[in-house]
Amino acid sequence: MTDAPRRKRVPRAEREQQILAAAEEVFAERGFQNTSMDEVSLRVGVSKPMLYEYFTSKEGLLLACVARIRADLHSTTLGAMAAAEAGGPRAVLEAGLEAYFDFADRHGRAWAVLLNESVIVAGPAEEAIEAIRGQQTRLLEDVLGRWLADASPTRVAVLAHGLVGASERVARWRLRDGSGTGPRETAVLLADAFWPGFAEVETSANP
Amino acid sequence: MTDAPRRKRVPRAEREQQILAAAEEVFAERGFQNTSMDEVSLRVGVSKPMLYEYFTSKEGLLLACVARIRADLHSTTLGAMAAAEAGGPRAVLEAGLEAYFDFADRHGRAWAVLLNESVIVAGPAEEAIEAIRGQQTRLLEDVLGRWLADASPTRVAVLAHGLVGASERVARWRLRDGSGTGPRETAVLLADAFWPGFAEVETSANP
DNA sequence: CTTCTCTACCTACTCTCAGTAGGCTACCCG
DNA sequence: CGGGTAGCCTACTGAGAGTAGGTAGAGAAG
Known part of the structure; x- marks a missing residue:
């Protein structure tokens, strides 16, 4: 006792x-x-x-959480995109987006807090968080850079950052009001919006 | 003395x-x-x-700051878009984006902290901030809804939220690394990316 | 089995800072 | 020239981030 x-x-x-x-x-x-x-x-x-x-600190703990979940997200989307490689660029784009929205669904509020709403500080922690976020953007810049070989780096950067931002905000909208729209459907809608902007890629389509 | x-x-x-x-x-x-x-x-x-x-509280003070700067941003972009009305939808889109990036330039770090990085809490303050942010999205949903009269509300929502997210992230990128790219140039690049996605709007072009 | 040591672990503090209680005083109005 | 109120202050409380300094379990070495 x-x-x-x-x-x-x-x-x-x-x-x-x-x-x-x-x-x-x-x-x-x-x-x-x-x-x-x-x-x-x-x-x-x-x-x-x-x-x-x-x-080390409360911020350190937050950072570690963010790093962990970001790494998970990164490998998940990367895997999905690699698996869709055969279907051509458009399929890769959709696969990446779908994996992203699906990930957000599975992680619920943790995703929103840790990836979107959590940044707090103006000091080194902000840098650290942006650096972790950069993984995702760099991944996209790589892929887009390959597809749009002759586009200027600035254009590639704008597209990559724009796509990341669009995904984040759309995912957040889904969490709040738009959960009726499934990951796949959402991915297609967003891809439809962005895809035609990739003028030069129109070559290889689905089989 | x-x-x-x-x-x-x-x-x-x-x-x-x-x-x-x-x-x-x-x-x-x-x-x-x-x-x-x-x-x-x-x-x-x-x-x-x-x-x-x-x-009332520290959060309340933050909220008041956010509300003020958001209201300013809202009327600025709204004004710019109204002024471009005659040039057709594409001109309106570009004008809105340019006004947005220009606003971000003028307000520097305050913009980044107050509009992007500041949300902190899981309680009512989060709601309040999202509500303020909603102004911008609703404005876009209105405009897009008019242009894409026959598109589903879901599609309009995805486009609006996507465009808001893209703008935020691109503006943030400009603040960090891409300040070599002017507001106008950035607006055109982003509009190029998104515009063709608005398939049905291709009717009225610049004079 | 004993002791040595290393690492996981704890209790009990300090100090900064959000938020408050309760009272004072400059200015307007009659 | 006395109210009355709106703007203002000093001096506190309490919560919670971060720390000092010590305890103890477990494997290694004798």
Whole structure:
């Protein structure tokens, strides 16, 4: 009946993952601002100084969450696009968009908080978040650069950033009001809007 | 030599504007998170309780700043688009985009912090910010709805939200790396990307 | 089995800062 | 020239980010 002295020792890597999982949950529920480190530590079942030992600061913890989910998103969309390679550029575009919206669906609020609404600061953390976001844009710049070999880098940049921004906002709209529209359908609608703008790519179509 | 007893009484409406101006500055410099109410009050030359009297909370102050700058942006772009009406839809689109990028240029970091990076919370403030943001989207939905009279509301929504998202991200990119590209040039590039997606509008062109 | 040591872990603080209680005073109006 | 009110202040409370300094479990070495 005396309460269990359940101090269970766990290797660092594993605890880090537990902490990230709990933090992602709480951030998604309450938002970054309204989350206290005490609450995260409570939910993991570990004391606060551990969080600081492993992640330096509250911002650091947020950054780690963002990095993790971004990496997941990146490999997911990359995989989908690679799988659609045979269908030609248009199919690749649609596959990437669909994978993105599907990812957003599966991760719900965590996606919105961590990828869109969370940036807070004007200091190094902002840089860090933008850098992580840059992965996605660079991926698109690569692909678009290959398709539009003779377009100016500026044009490629505008298209890539524009497409990323459009995806984010459309995904957010779906989360709030537009959930009646499925990932596939949404992807096609957005691709329809953007595709004709890629004038030069009109060569290889679906089989 | 005894320091001035400069308690200068100022009517409420005027003080509110002073406070908003100072807050916008500090938020832009430090970011929301790293700004203390004490610092804002110091800069205005007024004591902290005044800020709370007029704006309820730190979030409330942020919200007021956002609302103000959003309203400014809204009327600016609206005006530019109205002025371009005679040139046809394509000219209206370009004018709106150019006004947007120009606005972002003029407001520098304040724009980035207040319109893009500042949303913080999961509670009512998030709703409020989204509502303010909604102005812009609704404006576009109106215009697009008129141009694409026979398109489904879903398609119009995707286009409107997509275009807003694209503008935001492209503007942000310009602020960081792409400032070599002027507002006009950027607007044309983005319009080129999106325009052909508005298939049905191809009727009225420039004189 | 004992001791050594390394790393996971904790309790108990400090300090900054959002938000408030309660009162004062400049200015207008009669 | 005395109210009355609107603008203003000093001086607090409480929450929560971040830290100092120490405890203890588990494997290695004897």
